[in-house]
Amino acid sequence: MIYRYIAAMLLASLTVVPAVAQKKGKAPQQREVKVQKTSLSKEQETQLGKEAAAEVERTMEVVSNPQAEAWLNKIGQRLAATPQANAYPYYFKLVNEDSINAFALPGGPMFVHTGLIKAAESEDQVAGVLAHEMSHVALRHGANQMSKAQTWQTIMGVVGAAAGMVGGGQCGLMCQAIQMGGGLAENSVLMKFSRDHERDADLNGARMMAAAGYDPAALAKFFQKLEGQQGAAAQPKGLQAWLSSHPSPGNRVQYIQDDMTFYARREYTASSGSSFPQVQKTVAALPPAKPKPATMLQPVQAQARTNLPQGFKDLQTKGFAIGYPGAWQAGQPQGGGGIFVVPQGGAAQQQNGGVELITGVMIDYSKPKSTDLSAATSEILQSLKQGDQNMKLESTKPVQLGGKPAMLTRLTTKTSNQQDPQQTVLFYTSMQGELLFTMAAAAPPSQWSQAEPVLTQITSTVQFK
Ligand SMILES: [Zn+2]
Incomplete structure (x- = not known):
């Protein structure tokens, strides 16, 4: 069983980087975030993400609107150029889907639902979601998740059988990643991050935002706003799935604020101002996606x-x-x-x-x-x-x-x-x-x-x- 073998390799090679201890009497230190070590090479990760992205594009409608695409890419590439983005070949696509979601695949392909653009209040908030998701990639959380054979098996309930039924082979690494990507779009169960991963993605994302010139506080505010809408009668579509794949690691606003005290920059002026309401209008006017x-x-x-x-x-x-x-x-x-x-x-x-x-x-x-x-x-x-x-x-x-x-x-x-x-x-x-x-x-x-x-x-x- 190929996936079990890979899982074992991944687990064996995980290196634990101890959090910076805060010793009594010393000035508080900025919390360290951990890049997860896995046995997947960056090339393998990128290949997996590429296959998964192809599956996403087969099943979802990518928005083709030059203005909205340019706007999203500008934010994304600004963030991608920061050291916190860990030099992955990120790219950004908007998908016509009314639920709240955004996901970055291992190696860097990122998809943002139009429902998320509708729910955000500012460009900084969108940048916050991008930075958070990109941090999951940069810190290799997705590759780390792939070690969870149990999750894979659930995903593969239907699909794994297909690989088995032709010539007796197992569903290999690629096959599994493809299904993971396809499912990701709709089924957050497939990529449920741990609370530790969440906090690290928040902190790394906030630092990424600051480095790119976006207000890091917007990240926490947006998450907090969404968490506040949970269970409400007017709860946005997809919110439950989104929040359960990104479980709250505690007070995001507080620990991001604490982290911001270590940042050199205080002025965040990257937001393009008038473009965001324009893009929101464009997105709101899109007809619903036709099923493929x-x-x-x-x-x-x-x-x-x-x-x-x-x-x-x-x-x-x-x-x-x-x-x-x-x-x-x-x-x-x-x-x-x-x-x-x-x-x-x-x-x-x-x-x-x-x-x-x-x-x-x-x-x-x-x-x-x-x-x-x-x-x-x-x-x-x-x-x-x-x-x-x-x-x-x-x-x-x-x-x-x-x-x-x-x-x-x-x-x-x-x-x-x-x-x-x-x-x-x-x-x-x-x-x-x-x-x-x-x-x-x-x-x-x-x-x-x-x-x-x-x-x-x-x-x-x-x-x-
Ligand atoms: Zn997350």
Whole structure:
């Protein structure tokens, strides 16, 4: 198990730097912050962050607005240039998502939700969140978190199985980090920092702000304001998740003020003044993000449905729910793509790194040119046929899937399975908003009589969100 091995290495190499002792009778000393030592090299960290950022961009809508982007980057790069930023290659993107959140991935990619811009009162407060998040990177808290195998296993509940089901390999380091990144965007459970990490990120962040010319007190004030709104009727969306991933280490305002007494600089004039209200207006005028195909495939934690056939497990994603036999596995291959629900040996790794369905079910989404089901179905069948010269379409008819109008196309093709290359596929299509849901239920004709009742049972459990 690769991840366990890595975890052991990380734990073994942690070096504890003692906090500066405050001896009686001596002048108080500034508290030392600790850079966590891990066995990951900076290059590995950067690579992990890069993979995770790609997953974030597959599933979330990055705001493309030159003015807002320029504003965010200016703040970020000012902070990145300080010694406290520890020379990581930071970059900053705004994502169209109304909940309060911002997260920096190992190595430096950082994403700020528009909901956070809306909730902030000043540019200094936004700079405070950036500085705090960047400090988690600079102090290598994320890399340190990756040593928590237990957390990973929870994250990997669905996805880890995918790596296991093709060729028996474990979900490797990259695979896990990708999932971590994807989940991070929505599920703060994935990156829950300790209170010590929080305090260090606050102190390092406050020093970073001061060095860049932003008011360090704004960091604590913003956190305090958000903590004050917790549980209120008008609690901003996402606040609970945000606060639980950054647990309060005590009186942030007090210890940041104490720390500020050690700072040389007293004037903080970096804020650009009029730009912030302008950006807030721009952000408030954005239409809600449209779901992307990859968003719909993202697994969500939900209560398993109780009306499934006996012995079935339940997989729920943002877009749909599907039940499947307990001995089967469900997951998404490394690097994204459709969700596979297969028995042992039901999927095969291809030469090009892709995963091929042999027996079982594969679900995916696409964005068709037309939102008319019949037109969208023709479009996808045509493109499938173009990519597969063995494919033969037999029949298409309207059906119901999960209580929704759908089309069922029966087709045959060939797989790379040399012993038994023929394949029969029941290909379902259904519109979900502007996206086309596709589900291929497949088996070789030689096994069709055993496979069909199971595939039918699985199909009957499909539900749309
Ligand atoms: Zn934090």
